[in-house]
Amino acid sequence: MASAVQDRVVVAMSGGVDSSVTAGILAGEGYDAVGIAMRLYSTPQESYTKSCCSPDDLFDARTVADSLSIPFYVANYEDAFRERVIEYFVSEYRRGRTPNPCVACNDHLKFDILLQRSLALGASYLATGHFARIDRSGDVPKLLRGVDRNKDQSYFLFGLPREALGRILFPLGGMTKDEVRDIARTMGLETAEKAESQEICFVGGGDYKAFVAKLLSEQERTPGRIVTTSGEVLGEHDGIHNFTVGQRRGLGLSYHEPLYVKAIRPEDGTVVVGGRDELAARGLVAERCNWLSFDRPNGPIECQVKIRYAGEPVPCLLTVGADPTTAFVEFEETQRAVTPGQAAVFYQGEEVLGGGWIEEPRS
Numbered sequence: 001m002a003s004a005v006q007d008r009v010v011v012a013m014s015g016g017v018d019s020s021v022t023a024g025i026l027a028g029e030g031y032d033a034v035g036i037a038m039r040l041y042s043t044p045q046e047s048y049t050k051s052c053c054s055p056d057d058l059f060d061a062r063t064v065a066d067s068l069s070i071p072f073y074v075a076n077y078e079d080a081f082r083e084r085v086i087e088y089f090v091s092e093y094r095r096g097r098t099p100n101p102c103v104a105c106n107d108h109l110k111f112d113i114l115l116q117r118s119l120a121l122g123a124s125y126l127a128t129g130h131f132a133r134i135d136r137s138g139d140v141p142k143l144l145r146g147v148d149r150n151k152d153q154s155y156f157l158f159g160l161p162r163e164a165l166g167r168i169l170f171p172l173g174g175m176t177k178d179e180v181r182d183i184a185r186t187m188g189l190e191t192a193e194k195a196e197s198q199e200i201c202f203v204g205g206g207d208y209k210a211f212v213a214k215l216l217s218e219q220e221r222t223p224g225r226i227v228t229t230s231g232e233v234l235g236e237h238d239g240i241h242n243f244t245v246g247q248r249r250g251l252g253l254s255y256h257e258p259l260y261v262k263a264i265r266p267e268d269g270t271v272v273v274g275g276r277d278e279l280a281a282r283g284l285v286a287e288r289c290n291w292l293s294f295d296r297p298n299g300p301i302e303c304q305v306k307i308r309y310a311g312e313p314v315p316c317l318l319t320v321g322a323d324p325t326t327a328f329v330e331f332e333e334t335q336r337a338v339t340p341g342q343a344a345v346f347y348q349g350e351e352v353l354g355g356g357w358i359e360e361p362r363s
Contacts, residue, residue, distance in 0.1 A: 008032040009125040009169060010118035012110055013065065013072070015057025018129030018172060020064040020191045021180050025171045026127055027068050034121065035065040035072040038109060040081040041202050063190050075117065077109055084108035086202055086215075093212045093241035094220055096264035097341030100156075100309075101200055107159040115164060125169045132157055133173030134165055135351075141165035143292050143352040148176040155309045158345045158355030159290050212241045224269020226253065229262060229278055240264050243271050246279060246337025260337070280334040281361035283316070286327040286344045289356030293348075296324045304347045305329055307338055307358065313347045327356055 011023040013035040027033040037058050058074055065072035085104045092099035110128060118126040131146030132154040143165060146152035160168070172180055184192035199206040213221075221239040228234060234253050237243070242250070247261040251273065260279055263272040284307070297320055304313035315332035329344065338361035345355035 006030070006032050007125070008034065008121070008123040009127050010114070010121060010123045011035050011070075012114060012126065012128045013037045013061035014129070015060035015064075015191065015194075016129065016196065017184050017189070017191045017194050018131075018180060019061070020129075020189045021184050021187070022127050022129040022169075022171050023064065023070060024068055024183070024187045024189060026169070027070050031125075033068070033070045034123065035061060035068075035070055036114065036117070037061045037072070037074050038081075038114065039074050039076045039078060040105075040109070041078055041086070060191055060194070067189065075114070077113060080113055081105070081109060081202075089200075090212050090215045092341050093208075094216060094222070094266075095341075096222070096240045096243070096266035098244040098339045099341050100343055101202075102156045103159060103343055106156050111157075111160050111164060111168070115167065119167070125167055127169035127171060129172055130157065130170050131172055131175075131177075132170050132352075133350075134168060134170060136166075144173070144350045145347070145352070146170075146173045151177050154347075154352050155306055155343065155345045155355075158292070158343060158352060160292065161290075162292050165292070209242050213239070216241060222266060222269040224265075224271065226251065226271045226273060228259075229272060229274040234259075234273065237269075237271060240266060240269055240271060245339040264340075276336070279336040281331070281336070281338040281363055282334055283328065283330040283362040284338050284344060285359045285362065286329065286356030287325060287359045289320070289325045289327050289354060291320075291324065291354035293351065293353045296320050301346075301348075301353075303353060305331075306343075306345045306347065307335060308342055313345075316346075318346055318353075325356070328362075330362075 009026050009031045011033055013019045013023060023033055023035055062072050085101050088104050089099045089101050115126045130153045131148055131151040133144040135142040135144050145154045181192060203211045223238045225233050226235045226237055243261050243264055245261050253259055257275055259273040262274045262278055301318045303318050305316045306313045317330045319328045340358050340360055342358050343355050344358050346353040
């Protein structure tokens with residue numbers, strides 16, 4: 001990345017090693033770096049020891065900023081986070097869908113509110129510690145996968161406004177995680193050995209079912225029956241928020257073969273289960289799509305799609321509807337556990353074409 005002396009960049013500092021190194025790199029390259037941490041929620045001490053953006057993390061971010069001699073501020077976005085991320089999270093489970101709060105946080109907090117705040121502060125760029133890349137070699141910037149495939153976070157970034165790509169920096173996209181930690185050690189950053197957060201940041205202890213149940217009133221819960229694909233009733237449950245498509249454990253059933261959640265019907269609370277092979281789908285429908293590489297293609301596109309963060313992109317045929325926010329996908333080979341509420345993100349090689357939210361699988 002070329003030096004840009006005195007170009008102001010706001011660095012989103014979460015208190016982890018990735019954002020710390022991002023700030024260190026940019027400050028070292030001559031940018032007028034300003035660290036901003038987002039206060040997103042308040043939570044008891046015992047709940048945030050393994051999460052991110054906690055009070056301890058804000059302290060770590062401030063410590064790193066001080067060591068780099070850059071200004072540091074904390075912005076209180078608790079109301080926006082509650083409305084756009086936590087309420088969305090609970091609402092999706094109430095509807096029998098499986099949310100992705102990291103995408104929602106990127107879309108509505110980091111690359112919307114924080115980006116606008118950065119520009120208002122006179123910054124040319126907003127930088128984060130995401131493992132993704134932006135290719136600026138052509139006429140328009142392109143979003144690319146991170147080099148470290150084990151850490152690639154491009155899946156969470158499909159909702160970025162296309163026009164914002166020129167204002168965003170991802171300094172770590174061409175590095176591996178090990179390289180990032182080595183740089184942190186060389187810089188003497190306090191976060192160099194800090195463990196990564198492995199849980200949903202606002203769900204203390206990782207028990208999302210208990211978290212959702214606590215926020216749902218009795219009237220908002222949808223109990224119902226658990227049935228096989230042939231209609232055999234196997235049991236009852238006290239709320240569809242306890243289930244997700246593809247789930248095997250925690251069903252509370254005794255059966256002669258392993259069973260998985262195939263579908264959830266929020267209208268009557270029915271949870272449909274079946275064998276592993278019954279999870280297979282030929283394709284999917286995605287809604288609320290955001291396209292980074294085109295407005296609407298002339299016809300179907302051969303590309304790859306990733307239907308969960310932990311998976312790999314698989315070949316597919318993508319057809320964008322008359323309304324470009326709708327996409328129809330046909331897999332080259334059937335895929336299991338296509339989960340409504342998760343993201344479907346489309347790639348051509350390294351480039352992220354865009355993505356949307358899975359509405360339903362297609363059998």
